Amino acid sequence: MRRLTLLFTLTLFLVTGSVSADDPLFPWNRTPDQQQDSGMLKRIDDWLAYGDPDRLADPNSTASRFRNNLRMTVDIAGRGIVPTRAGNSGSGSVAFIGLDVHKVFSDDHGDYATMIAQPYVTKLNSIKGPHFFESNNDWELVNRIMNINFTRIFDERMNVKVGHFEVPYGLEQPLNTNGTLRDMASPRNLGVKADWGVTLNGQLTNYEYEFGVSRGTGNEFFDTEDPYVVAGRIGTKHDENLILGVSVFKGSVWNPGALGGYKAGLADASGVTGNSIERERYGLDIQYNFERPVSFIGEFNWGKDFDRDVFNSLMEFDFYNPSKSTMWFTQWNYYSEKYTPAMGGWEAAIDGSLGWRWTPNNNWALSVMYVQEVSAKHPGGADKRLGSKFIAQLRYRF
Numbered sequence: 588m589r590r591l592t593l594l595f596t597l598t599l600f601l602v603t604g605s606v607s608a609d610d611p612l613f614p615w616n617r618t619p620d621q622q623q624d625s626g627m628l629k630r631i632d633d634w635l636a637y638g639d640p641d642r643l644a645d646p647n648s649t650a651s652r653f654r655n656n657l658r659m660t661v662d663i664a665g666r667g668i669v670p671t672r673a674g675n676s677g678s679g680s681v682a683f684i685g686l687d688v689h690k691v692f693s694d695d696h697g698d699y700a701t702m703i704a705q706p707y708v709t710k711l712n713s714i715k716g717p718h719f720f721e722s723n724n725d726w727e728l729v730n731r732i733m734n735i736n737f738t739r740i741f742d743e744r745m746n747v748k749v750g751h752f753e754v755p756y757g758l759e760q761p762l763n764t765n766g767t768l769r770d771m772a773s774p775r776n777l778g779v780k781a782d783w784g785v786t787l788n789g790q791l792t793n794y795e796y797e798f799g800v801s802r803g804t805g806n807e808f809f810d811t812e813d814p815y816v817v818a819g820r821i822g823t824k825h826d827e828n829l830i831l832g833v834s835v836f837k838g839s840v841w842n843p844g845a846l847g848g849y850k851a852g853l854a855d856a857s858g859v860t861g862n863s864i865e866r867e868r869y870g871l872d873i874q875y876n877f878e879r880p881v882s883f884i885g886e887f888n889w890g891k892d893f894d895r896d897v898f899n900s901l902m903e904f905d906f907y908n909p910s911k912s913t914m915w916f917t918q919w920n921y922y923s924e925k926y927t928p929a930m931g932g933w934e935a936a937i938d939g940s941l942g943w944r945w946t947p948n949n950n951w952a953l954s955v956m957y958v959q960e961v962s963a964k965h966p967g968g969a970d971k972r973l974g975s976k977f978i979a980q981l982r983y984r985f
Contacts, residue, residue: 656691656698662707664766664982668714672974679714679723683707683766685731687984699739705731705765718843719806729806731765732781736788748786748799754779755786755797755820756834758872758886758901768942768956768978769916772886772901776922778842778864782816783808796821803863804841814841814863822872834870836890839863849892859893867891880907896925914944937961952982 664683669676685707692700709716710726720727734750753759759771759780773780784801796819803814815838822832843862850856868890875883882905890897903918923935942956960973 656693658687658689660687660984661685662687662766662982662984664980666768666978666980668976668978670974670976673972677713680712681714681716682710682712685729697739700735700737702735703732705733707731717806718841727806730781743789744791745787745789748788748797749784751781751783752786752799752801753781754801754816754818754836755788755799756818756836756868757820757832757870757888758874758884760797760820760834761795761822761825761830761832761874762884766982767944768954768980769918772888772899772920775920776888776899777818777836777868778840778845778866779803779805779816779838781805784816790824793823794821795824803838809841812839812841812861812863814839816840820870820872828876830874832870832872834868834872836866836868836870839865845892849895865891865893868897880909880911881905882907892924898923912946914946916940916942916944918942934964936963950984952980952984954978954980954982 662683662685666681666683667678668680669678685705688702688704690702690704691698692702707729708726709729711720711723713723715723716725730751732751732753734748734752736746736748738746740747753763753765754773754777756777757772759773762771764770765781782801782803782805784799786797786799788797788799789795798819799817801816801818802808802810803816816836817838818834818836820832820834823830841863846859846862846864849864850859853859868888870886870888872886873884877883884901884903884905886901888897888899898921900921901918903916906915907913918940920938921935922937923933925933938958938960940956940958942954944952944954946952956978957975958978959975963971963973
């Protein structure tokens with residue numbers, strides 16, 4: 588109860604602060620003459636922003652074709668994490684450095700493809716990461732998004748996307764929380780957030796849709812145990828005040844951690860082998876933007892892990908100052924799985940989080956978040972010590 592009271596008290600403080608806060612947006616864009624020489628990265632940035640007039644004047648030059656409709660940003664971030672459980676606390680950190688490239692390909696008839704490439708070198712320091720990291724102090728090349736969306740194969744109502752993309756399911760698909768402390772339900776609910784494959788996507792008169800088939804292995808591509816994912820979402824257009832979406836997901840997801848958690852609830856796990864977990868989900872998501880700078884988002888998921896029933900849900904309120912340079916949010920997650928009556932029926936867990944993000948300009952972003960496990964019921968009445976964690980992240984893009 589004290590944990591619940593603390594979360595509600597902090598929520599009230601953040602909401603009250605949002606009424607009066609109004610951080611100015613600072614000027615950030617400077618000409619090359621105003622910038623200090625910072626070596627190769629500066630010269631690349633100058634060329635991308637201002638180009639070489641002689642080469643760019645020739646529409647057939649490689650420089651002109653490459654520079655046209657291109658945006659490239661270097662993204663650096665550091666994240667510190669302090670978890671606490673049963674009175675014991677530790678600390679860890681994650682460092683990111685990568686490129687965010689966005690390129691629109693065009694010809695005399697208009698745009699015909701859009702490329703997004705986001706390769707990031709990610710280093711863990713004394714912290715557990717996704718299953719493709721070999722240790723708590725490993726580093727890996729993480730492909731956040733890496734795809735090309737061909738927009739003129741049919742017409743604007745149907746595009747073909749090939750590469751590494753966010754699995755089209757739930758709130759993550761329209762919101763895209765990559766690189767931020769916020770996260771939607773995808774990692775824990777599906778076991779995979781982004782995957783390698785192909786989708787059909789587009790816009791109809793009043794709806795947006797994306798349906799895809801992918802490998803089911805996440806960051807890396809391999810076919811061991813033949814994993815796969817078939818997923819899709821259709822929803823109302825994202826520029827409306829009220830946005831509704833429905834999603835479907837079915838697959839065999841390569842996720843040793845999720846499979847280990849499933850086995851932990853079995854009296855006899857000898858029949859469950861390998862590293863892939865059979866998953867089926869049906870989802871409903873909602874976003875509502877009030878007239879004031881306040882938003883509500885929610886996601887509700889039903890399905891199965893192998894033959895075990897699952898229900899997961901997420902609800903979040905977002906609060907902004909008038910300039911939207913500052914954001915506060917509170918998110919609540921509910922996870923549950925159905926076990927046999929002999930093992931105590933449903934397992935359930937609830938956690939709540941409070942977060943704050945400040946973006947004074949297009950370069951800097953400072954975020955903090957506090958996450959508290961509020962309750963946990965486990966098979967057979969087993970007790971679990973409730974834990975919490977505090978996370979802070981500083982991000983710079985140039």
